[in-house]
Amino acid sequence: MRLLRPLAVVLLGATLAACSSAPTAVVSPRSSAPPAVPTDRVVFRITECCGFIGPPENYFEQQARWTVYGDGTVLAAAPVSAGAAWRVTRTQVGRAQVQRWIDAAERSGIFVGRPDLGMPTVADVGRTLISFRADAAPPREVDVYALGLDRGLTGAQLAARRALTALVHDIGTAAQRAPEPYPVDRVSVLRVQWGDDSGRAPAWTGPLPAVGRCVMLAGQAATRAYLAALHDPGARWRVGAHTLTLVVRAVVPGAPACAA
Structure with missing residues (x-):
């Protein structure tokens, strides 16, 4: 019995040493930060x-x-x-x-x-x-x-x-x-009504929608229409011998395009 007690102490010490040298898992606290919003949303x-x-x-x-x-x-x-x-x-x-x-x-x-x-x-x-x-x-x-x-x-x-x-x-x-300045490269063009054929108006060279309808323009055609529309009070455009009301609207990413 006197021989067994020291042996038990040695075995217990070896076991504790082995446990203390084992890697300890680190549990990170759960983050309360909200998830990142997608950049293009x-x-x-x-x-x-x-x-x-x-x-x-x-x-x-x-x-x-x-x-x-x-x-x-x-x-x-x-x-x-x-x-x-x-x-x-x-x-x-x-x-x-x-x-x-x-x-x-x-x-x-x-x-x-x-x-x-x-x-x-x-x-x-x-x-x-x-x-x-x-x-x-x-x-x-x-x-x-x-x-x-x-x-x-x-x-x-x-x-x-x-x-x-x-x-x-x-x-x-x-x-x-x-x-x-934001580089606009998409616009919608809505035709509202006939104009009164009075006053000066820039010439419209793009596609012509029906009354109450709209069309989409993209690229350089959209940029040209947008820049011209910035200086066109009344949204009046000359098409042949008539003056039409065409509403040019910049369409930015995520914005609705033509509704009609």
Whole structure:
């Protein structure tokens, strides 16, 4: 028995030494960071549309004022003059800023279900349409009338609208930081109606859609039409002996093309 006790101590020590030398698995803590948004995904598309009264071409333009992509690119479109095409510029804000906007949109709860945004008691004011897509699910959309006005609204409706206003303002402000011209190479051309054959108008050399229909142009033909339309107030174009109303709209990546 006296011989067995030292032997047991030796065996126990050898076992402990072997265990201590074995590699230890390191378990990394689960990351709480949201998955990266694909670089080419349209995360936000903000469109400001017309009121109830105005020229018919207003209802067909539907040009997004701001488009935000997953890689941090923000495209902004603004009218050069009444009736002319909208000039498109590009700004880079970075992926981190896009994620902050996503977080703000999610926290607001506005893009869940059917939020009650109310209807201000004011007539003939435009609408703001916001499309939001942070994951693989279909885009979530909000359509709000007279954003920025608060007449006749409840406290809850005001709070929801203020969250939307802050988001739109933040994106619009960021788009103004060091913008550069965006090389437009796709446009849609919508024929609205016959013109009145008065005044001067540039000659239209592209394909001619039927009234109420549109066609797509790409490449150099699209670029030429876009640049000419920037300086064509009234969207009037000379085709033979007639003046036609042709609405030229830049089509940026992820934007809908011709609807007709």
